[in-house]
Amino acid sequence: MIKPLILKVAIPAVPFFQLFEYLAPENDANLQAGIRLEVPFGKTSKVAFLIATSFDSIFPFEKLKPIKRIIDDVPLLAEIDLKLLSWVANYYHHPIGEVMSAAFPVALRQGKDAIIKKLPKISESETKTTQLICNEAQQNAIDKISETLGEFNVFVLDGVTGSGKTEVYMQLIQTVLDRQQQVLVLVPEITLTPQLQQRFQARFSTHIAISHSKLTDLQRKNAWILMQSGVCSLLLGTRSALFTPLPNIGLIILDEEHDSSFKQQEGFRFSARDVAVMRGKLASVPVVLGSATPSLESLYNVFLTRYQHLRLPERAGNALPPLVEIIDVRRQKLQAGLSLKLLEEITATLAKKEQVLLFLNRRGFAPTLICDDCGWVARCVHCDANLVIHRHKNLLRCHHCGTEHRLISNCIACQSSALASLGLGTERLELILTHLFPEKKVIRLDRDSTSKKGALNDFLAQIHTGDAHIILGTQLLAKGHHFPNVTLVAILDVDSGLFSTDFHSGEKLAQLIVQVSGRSGREKKQGKVLLQTRQPTHPLLTELLREGYAKFAKSELAMREMAFLPPFSYQALLRAHSEKEDLPPVFLQSVVNLAQGLNLQAVQILGPIPAPMARRAGQYRFQLLFQHESRAVLHKLLRELMPQISTLNMRQKVRWSLDVDPVDLY
Numbered sequence: 001m002i003k004p005l006i007l008k009v010a011i012p013a014v015p016f017f018q019l020f021e022y023l024a025p026e027n028d029a030n031l032q033a034g035i036r037l038e039v040p041f042g043k044t045s046k047v048a049f050l051i052a053t054s055f056d057s058i059f060p061f062e063k064l065k066p067i068k069r070i071i072d073d074v075p076l077l078a079e080i081d082l083k084l085l086s087w088v089a090n091y092y093h094h095p096i097g098e099v100m101s102a103a104f105p106v107a108l109r110q111g112k113d114a115i116i117k118k119l120p121k122i123s124e125s126e127t128k129t130t131q132l133i134c135n136e137a138q139q140n141a142i143d144k145i146s147e148t149l150g151e152f153n154v155f156v157l158d159g160v161t162g163s164g165k166t167e168v169y170m171q172l173i174q175t176v177l178d179r180q181q182q183v184l185v186l187v188p189e190i191t192l193t194p195q196l197q198q199r200f201q202a203r204f205s206t207h208i209a210i211s212h213s214k215l216t217d218l219q220r221k222n223a224w225i226l227m228q229s230g231v232c233s234l235l236l237g238t239r240s241a242l243f244t245p246l247p248n249i250g251l252i253i254l255d256e257e258h259d260s261s262f263k264q265q266e267g268f269r270f271s272a273r274d275v276a277v278m279r280g281k282l283a284s285v286p287v288v289l290g291s292a293t294p295s296l297e298s299l300y301n302v303f304l305t306r307y308q309h310l311r312l313p314e315r316a317g318n319a320l321p322p323l324v325e326i327i328d329v330r331r332q333k334l335q336a337g338l339s340l341k342l343l344e345e346i347t348a349t350l351a352k353k354e355q356v357l358l359f360l361n362r363r364g365f366a367p368t369l370i371c372d373d374c375g376w377v378a379r380c381v382h383c384d385a386n387l388v389i390h391r392h393k394n395l396l397r398c399h400h401c402g403t404e405h406r407l408i409s410n411c412i413a414c415q416s417s418a419l420a421s422l423g424l425g426t427e428r429l430e431l432i433l434t435h436l437f438p439e440k441k442v443i444r445l446d447r448d449s450t451s452k453k454g455a456l457n458d459f460l461a462q463i464h465t466g467d468a469h470i471i472l473g474t475q476l477l478a479k480g481h482h483f484p485n486v487t488l489v490a491i492l493d494v495d496s497g498l499f500s501t502d503f504h505s506g507e508k509l510a511q512l513i514v515q516v517s518g519r520s521g522r523e524k525k526q527g528k529v530l531l532q533t534r535q536p537t538h539p540l541l542t543e544l545l546r547e548g549y550a551k552f553a554k555s556e557l558a559m560r561e562m563a564f565l566p567p568f569s570y571q572a573l574l575r576a577h578s579e580k581e582d583l584p585p586v587f588l589q590s591v592v593n594l595a596q597g598l599n600l601q602a603v604q605i606l607g608p609i610p611a612p613m614a615r616r617a618g619q620y621r622f623q624l625l626f627q628h629e630s631r632a633v634l635h636k637l638l639r640e641l642m643p644q645i646s647t648l649n650m651r652q653k654v655r656w657s658l659d660v661d662p663v664d665l666y
C-alpha cells in the first residue's frame with residue numbers, strides 16, 4: 001500500500017506544543033515547508049503553517065483530515081527562518097503555533113495574500129548627508145565589524161552617550177547595502193523610530209521599511225513583504241520586527257541593547273537581544289549590540305570572550321562629558337520635591353537661555369490620596385496598590401489594572417473633607433514649575449501626555465526649536481533622544497530605585513542615571529547633572545560617580561557571582577494566577593512534586609511564593625523560580641516538565657506561564 005503524505009503544521013494562537021497533522025492533497029508535489037495552508041479545525045477552519053512533511057504519523061491515517069486549501073505557491077519562510085523559530089519555541093518552551101504567530105503580521109496570519117499593491121518610490125533627487133570623518137575609536141569599530149561581514153560575531157559597541165554610535169551604524173549599513181545585502185536595526189521603543197528613521201532617510205538613498213506595533217495591519221504587512229521578497233534592504237523596528245524574513249541578511253544591529261523593553265513581558269516572553277544573537281549565528285552575520293550602558297549579561301559574555309568589546313570612550317566632535325553632582329536632601333526643606341540648590345541651578349540655566357530636563361519616574365499628580373483625619377488611603381479594590389491621583393482628568397486611577405474612579409472630595413471612611421495628596425507625580429511637578437517659572441514654557445512628557453497621536457512629536461519639536469524651556473518627564477525621556485540645548489539634567493528621586501527587592505534593580509538604576517545624564521550637554525556646551533538623594537553615601541551612587549559605569553558593572557557582576565545569580569546561573573519563572581487565593585500555590589506545589597519525580601534534583605526550586613505584588617487585577621499571583629548554574633540542566637528539566645504540566649488536572653483552573661531568563665521578577 002502507498003502511504004499517504006502527511007503535513008505537519010503549526011496553527012497560530014493555539015496553545016499546543018506539538019504540530020498538527022493533516023493529509024496532503026493527492027498529486028501535489030509542490031508542498032514546501034514555509035507555505036500557508038487552510039485546514040479544518042473543530043467546526044471552523046484555520047490558517048496553518050507547513051513545518052514538515054512525512055510519511056509517518058502518530059495517528060492512524062483514517063483519523064487524519066485533508067487540508068482545505070493551499071494558500072501560497074512559494075514558501076513565505078525560508079528554511080533558516082523555520083530553524084530560528086523552532087529553536088525559539090524550544091528555548092522558551094512555548095507553543096510553536098504562538099511562536100509562528102509572532103513571526104507574521106496579522107494580515108498574513110488571517111490568510112490574506114502575500115502581495116503588495118504599490119511599491120514605495122524613492123526620491124533620488126533629495127540631497128543626502130555625507131558620512132562624517134570618524135574619530136579613531138569609531139573607525140576602529142567600523143573596521144573590526146566590517147572585517148567579519150559574512151561571519152557570525154557579536155560586538156558590544158560600548159559607547160558613552162553622544163560618542164557617535166549612530167554614525168558607526170550608518171557607515172556599516174552603507175557597506176552592507178553596497179554588498180546588496182539587508183540590514184535589520186532594532187530599537188527598544190516606538191518613540192525612538194522616527195528620529196532614527198529621519199537620520200537614515202537623510203543618509204541612504206534606499207527605502208526604509210518600518211515595523212512596530214503602532215502601525216496599521218496593512219503597513220506592517222507591507223513592510224514585511226518588502227523585506228521578505230528582498231525588494232527592500234533596510235528594516236527599522238521594535239522587537240516585534242525581529243522575526244521578519246530577510247533572504248539576504250548581512251547585519252543585525254540592536255541599539256540600546258541593555259533596555260528591558262527588548263524582553264517581551266507577556267505571552268511569548270522572548271528576549272529580542274538573545275534571539276537576535278541566535279539569528280546572527282544561524283545566518284552567519286555579525287550582530288552589533290550598542291549601548292552606553294551595556295547589560296551585565298553582555299559584559300559577562302565579553303569577559304568570556306564570546307562577544308567582542310568595542311569602546312567609544314569619548315563624545316564625538318567636541319562635546320564634553322557632563323559634570324555629575326549629588327545633592328544631599330536630608331534635613332532640607334524641599335519645595336515640591338525640589339531642593340534650593342536645584343532651584344538655583346534651574347534659574348541660572350534658564351537665564352543662560354539653555355534648557356532644563358527634570359526626571360521623575362512617577363506619572364499622575366500624586367501617588368497617594370490620604371485622609372488627614374482618620375488615615376484612610378484610597379486603594380485599588382483589585383490590586384495590592386494605592387490609587388494614583390490624576391487631577392487633570394479628575395480621576396483616581398490604578399496603574400496596575402486600569403481601574404478608574406471619580407476623584408472624591410470626602411473621605412470614604414469618615415466623610416471628612418481633609419483629604420491630602422501625598423507625594424509627587426509629574427502632573428503635580430508640572431503645575432508647581434509653571435507657578436515657580438511663570439514666564440517659562442514647561443512641558444511634560446509621560447505616557448499620559450503623549451497618548452494622543454502626534455503629541456510626542458509636537459513636544460519633541462518644541463524642545464528642538466527652543467520653545468520649551470523646562471522639560472520634565474518619566475523614563476520616556478531617558479532613552480536615546482538627542483536634545484542639543486539641554487545643559488542641566490536632574491533626577492529628582494534617585495532613592496526609589498535603591499531599595500527594590502529585585503536583584504536587577506541596581507543595574508537598572510545605574511543604567512538610568514547614566515542614560516538620563518547622557519541627555520545633558522550633547523554639543524558645544526558642557527552639561528551638568530544633579531542627583532537628589534537621601535542616600536548620598538550609598539555605594540552604588542558613589543562608585544558610579546567616582547569610577548563610572550564600567551567599574552560599577554564589574555563590582556555588580558562580582559556580587560552576582562557570589563550570590564549565584566544570573567549571568568552566573570540560569571533562571572526560569574513559572575507564574576500562576578487565579579481569582580481564588582488557594583489555587584495557585586496548590587497548582588505550583590504539584591509542579592514541584594512533578595519536578596521532584598524527574599530525578600533532576602540539582603535544579604533549585606524556590607517557592608511557591610506570592611508574587612511581589614500578590615494581587616493584581618483581582619488575581620492572586622504566585623510564582624516558582626527554577627535556577628541552575630548550567631543552562632542545559634535547567635532546560636532539560638523544563639523540557640520534561642512542561643508536557644507534564646499540561647496534563648495536571650488543575651491546569652484549567654489557574655492561568656500559568658513560563659518566563660525563561662526573566663528580567664522582571666514582578
Ligand code: ADP
Nearest residue numbers: 132133134135161162163164165166167316317
Ligand atoms: P550616540 O548614538 O553614540 O549617542 P550620535 O551618533 O547620535 O551618538 O552622535 C552624537 C553627535 O555627534 C551627533 O550630532 C553626531 O552627528 C555627532 N558625531 C558623530 N560622529 C562624529 C564625528 N566623527 N565627528 C563629528 N561629529 C560627530
Ligand code: ZN
Nearest residue numbers: 371374411414
Ligand atoms: Zn477619613
Ligand code: ZN
Nearest residue numbers: 380383398401
Ligand atoms: Zn488595580
